[in-house]
Amino acid sequence: MSEIQLRLLDGSEKKYAAGITGQEVAEKIGSRLAKDALAIKVDGRLQDLNVSLEHNAAIEIVTFGAPEGREVYWHSTSHLMAHAVKRIFPQAKLAIGPAIDEGFYYDFDFERPFTPEDLTRIEAKMAELSKASVPIRRKTISKAEAIALFQKSAEPYKVELIQELPDDVISIYEQEDFTDLCRGPHVASTAKIKSFKLVSVAGAYWRGDEKNKMLQRIYGISFPTKEALDEYLVRLEEIKRRDHRKLGKELDLFSLSEEVGGGLALWHPRGALIRKTIEDFWRDEHQKNGYDFVYSPHVGRANLWETSGHLSFYRENMYSSMDVEGQEYYVKPMNCPFHIMIYKNKLRSYRDLPLRFAELGTVYRFERSGVLHGLLRVRGFTQDDAHIFVAPEDMEQEIIRVIDFVVTMLRTFGFQEFKAYIATRPEDAVGDNARWEQATQALKIAADKVDLAYEMDEGGGAFYGPKIDIKIKDALGRLWQCSTVQFDFNLPDRFDMTYVGIDNQAHRPYVVHRALLGSMERFFGMLIEHYAGAFPVWLAPVQAKVLSITDKQLEYAKGVRDKLRAAGIRAELDARSEKVGFKIREAELEKTPYILVVGDKEVQQNAVAVRVRGGKDLGVMRLEEFTQNVLNAIHEKKCTLHS
RNA sequence: GCCGGCGUAGCUCAGUGGUAGAGCAGCUGAUUCGUAAUCAGCAGGUCGUCAGUUCAAUCCUGACCGCCGGCUCCA
Numbered sequence: 282m283s284e285i286q287l288r289l290l291d292g293s294e295k296k297y298a299a300g301i302t303g304q305e306v307a308e309k310i311g312s313r314l315a316k317d318a319l320a321i322k323v324d325g326r327l328q329d330l331n332v333s334l335e336h337n338a339a340i341e342i343v344t345f346g347a348p349e350g351r352e353v354y355w356h357s358t359s360h361l362m363a364h365a366v367k368r369i370f371p372q373a374k375l376a377i378g379p380a381i382d383e384g385f386y387y388d389f390d391f392e393r394p395f396t397p398e399d400l401t402r403i404e405a406k407m408a409e410l411s412k413a414s415v416p417i418r419r420k421t422i423s424k425a426e427a428i429a430l431f432q433k434s435a436e437p438y439k440v441e442l443i444q445e446l447p448d449d450v451i452s453i454y455e456q457e458d459f460t461d462l463c464r465g466p467h468v469a470s471t472a473k474i475k476s477f478k479l480v481s482v483a484g485a486y487w488r489g490d491e492k493n494k495m496l497q498r499i500y501g502i503s504f505p506t507k508e509a510l511d512e513y514l515v516r517l518e519e520i521k522r523r524d525h526r527k528l529g530k531e532l533d534l535f536s537l538s539e540e541v542g543g544g545l546a547l548w549h550p551r552g553a554l555i556r557k558t559i560e561d562f563w564r565d566e567h568q569k570n571g572y573d574f575v576y577s578p579h580v581g582r583a584n585l586w587e588t589s590g591h592l593s594f595y596r597e598n599m600y601s602s603m604d605v606e607g608q609e610y611y612v613k614p615m616n617c618p619f620h621i622m623i624y625k626n627k628l629r630s631y632r633d634l635p636l637r638f639a640e641l642g643t644v645y646r647f648e649r650s651g652v653l654h655g656l657l658r659v660r661g662f663t664q665d666d667a668h669i670f671v672a673p674e675d676m677e678q679e680i681i682r683v684i685d686f687v688v689t690m691l692r693t694f695g696f697q698e699f700k701a702y703i704a705t706r707p708e709d710a711v712g713d714n715a716r717w718e719q720a721t722q723a724l725k726i727a728a729d730k731v732d733l734a735y736e737m738d739e740g741g742g743a744f745y746g747p748k749i750d751i752k753i754k755d756a757l758g759r760l761w762q763c764s765t766v767q768f769d770f771n772l773p774d775r776f777d778m779t780y781v782g783i784d785n786q787a788h789r790p791y792v793v794h795r796a797l798l799g800s801m802e803r804f805f806g807m808l809i810e811h812y813a814g815a816f817p818v819w820l821a822p823v824q825a826k827v828l829s830i831t832d833k834q835l836e837y838a839k840g841v842r843d844k845l846r847a848a849g850i851r852a853e854l855d856a857r858s859e860k861v862g863f864k865i866r867e868a869e870l871e872k873t874p875y876i877l878v879v880g881d882k883e884v885q886q887n888a889v890a891v892r893v894r895g896g897k898d899l900g901v902m903r904l905e906e907f908t909q910n911v912l913n914a915i916h917e918k919k920c921t922l923h924s
Numbered sequence: 925g926c927c928g929g930c931g932u933a934g935c936u937c938a939g940u941g942g943u944a945g946a947g948c949a950g951c952u953g954a955u956u957c958g959u960a961a962u963c964a965g966c967a968g969g970u971c972g973u974c975a976g977u978u979c980a981a982u983c984c985u986g987a988c989c990g991c992c993g994g995c996u997c998c999a
Binding site: 394395396397481482483484485486489490491495496497498500526530531537539543598644646648649650651652653654657658659662664665750762763764765796798799800802803804828830831832833858859860861862863864865866867868869870876878880881882890892896898 | 935957958990995996998
């Protein structure tokens with residue numbers, strides 16, 4: 282019997298008899314690992330745990346703790362679910378069922394939509410199958426055999442998928458009467474799938490194409506322990522609790538009205554105050570960073586949008602035209618043409634460049650009704666837009682500068698983690714390939730220079746140029762797209778933009794479109810969720826709330842409020858004849874950073890009793906001391922005095 | 925736009941084929957109180973809109989509008 286040598290993850294090497302399986306290796310290494318093992322990596326390749334090892338290799342036992350482990354686990358759960366569905370509804374046709382970021386789904390073609398009751402039945406059947414410890418086995422067959430197999434079992438979607446596979450050897454997985462086309466790997470037995478929940482049903486087009494038939498997609502999630510599942514469900518509750526639409530209502534920040542129209546936000550005083558604070562900060566930073574402010578109108582003549590190319594490439598997202606004295610006008614979906622017209626208003630020299638025109642520009646885009654979502658996806662929104670006109674040779678340097686600005690800006694608002702995506706040429710695009718290539722390259726170099734990790738998004742660029750989008754990770758680890766920096770080799774040509782170079786010849790500038798926050802609406806929505814409505818003191822609409830204990834302290838309390846206001850702190854007074862406990866409760870629910878209780882004791886000492894949002898009592902503090910501390914916290918953009 | 929669910933007071937939600945209720949919020953009054961809910965009273969609704977069925981519709985049916993979860997698309 283021959284021996285093989287396996288190198289483990291910790292660097293140690295062990296000798297085993299050839300033919301040993303992954304599961305057996307896991308058992309030899311440790312009982313606990315054997316219990317948790319889901320799959321095995323052999324020389325970096327993920328495989329089933331029951332594969333027999335025949336050669337020397339580096340191996341790694343994969344558990345749920347690793348991303349690959351979760352993928353295998355969820356993928357196997359999706360098979361378990363499909364198995365259960367086929368048991369209950371044999372007529373349901375199988376489409377696809379992959380693992381996703383969190384959990385899995387499986388698409389079925391079924392004569393009617395699945396109901397919540399169906400999900401309960403399916404869950405029960407899954408539990409039954411899991412308890413029965415059904416072995417899951419991999420098999421390889423030829424393409425022809427596979428097609429015959431799935432034709433026989435009347436699975437047209439599977440047949441379609443197999444027909445498109447390039448390989449002649451197809452792997453399938455069997456668990457009792459359920460067989461699925463699958464690359465794998467999978468866990469060895471349904472017994473591994475312990476705690477699961479079917480979360481929702483939704484329509485989804487076959488292969489994501491709206492021209493295709495709509496299938497029924499069942500989403501679910503699973504964990505090796507009940508505790509982990511419960512933890513996940515708690516996290517879902519937390520996400521619900523932080524929902525900006527819920528908090529926006531509770532904190533009276535904004536509303537959306539049926540009367541006004543879908544996707545058109547109304548900013549209430551408190552929301553507007555936060556927005557103003559953000560905008561003030563934004564303007565100051567832009568001024569420091571060499572930007573010039575401009576303003577432009579909300580509508581423009583059709584010929585402007587024809588020149589810009591919007592009418593040929595962006596029309597489906599534009600509101601229909603309006604007639605003004607026989608001329609066609611369009612509401613602006615973007616600010617660029619206006620900024621370009623400002624550029625073109627006079628002859629520009631290389632000495633003027635780079636020119637950076639910034640505007641909080643309100644645009645309107647026709648978004649299909651089904652996609653609107655609170656403030657995160659609306660039809661009218663204000664972009665924190667800027668267009669940078671730059672000589673080709675300064676392009677790279679300018680991009681680096683912009684990306685640096687983005688990162689600094691986002692960090693100020695409490696976002697620390699980002700993910701960047703460089704998007705390349707889409708099919709429906711203008712401009713020649715060479716320029717696209719050059720621009721994409723410049724974005725990559727810039728991202729590298731500021732140490733921004735990025736992924737490629739092939740074909741995801743705008744019609745006018747490649748872009749780098751920065752997604753922000755919020756408090757719950759979810760990614761949101763806000764910042765975008767977009768190259769444009771197209772508009773300068775279309776508008777015949779020029780500048781006079783050092784050689785006294787006309788040259789063409791490049792244009793960079795960029796938004797740091799994205800839009801005020803989306804960014805605000807994200808901020809609400811990130812902070813769960815408890816804004817850092819510099820952004821909080823009410824920074825300090827003064828609570829009088831009885832009417833006796835009323836005059837003093839008014840004085841405290843007025844002094845705070847004079848110092849530049851947004852202070853309010855709650856002078857109602859309610860018990861202090863009640864006032865505190867309300868101030869806490871409003872998520873006011875500082876609650877100042879004033880009774881006789883404080884009046885005597887010219888002081889305030891400071892309670893920080895969340896319940897922490899800082900005790901009695903002289904008013905001047907408190908004022909100075911808060912001003913420092915505001916200046917440093919801290920959450921509260923002690924965080 | 926497509927699939928599914930939902931639409932009752934400002935908010936959160938009960939409810940019935942015989943034209944509606946609760947809690948909170950609001951208003952009025954009482955209470956003057958030390959760190960998350962003081963008490964009492966009052967007021968508040970074309971039951972999303974429009975048709976249809978019915979002696980009678982908030983309830984049943986249909987269309988439309990809006991919202992929610994997805995798909996597709998995006999700042």
